[in-house]
Amino acid sequence: MNNDIAYLTEVLARARREVAKVIIGQESVTDRALIAIFTNQHA
Numbered sequence: 001m002n003n004d005i006a007y008l009t010e011v012l013a014r015a016r017r018e019v020a021k022v023i024i025g026q027e028s029v030t031d032r033a034l035i036a037i038f039t040n041q042h043a
Contacts, residue, residue, distance in 0.1 A: 012034070019030045035041075 015034055015037075016030060019033055020027075023030050023033065
């Protein structure tokens with residue numbers, strides 16, 4: 001279980017870095033975009 005959490009934490013960090021390259025300086029927008037992507041919904 002801890003390995004799964006560590007893996008998902010790393011995946012989220014990588015995704016956040018990649019999205020932040022496009023959405024510069026907008027951390028809350030980045031987070032909402034990732035929420036929408038990971039949940040298949042609109043944020």
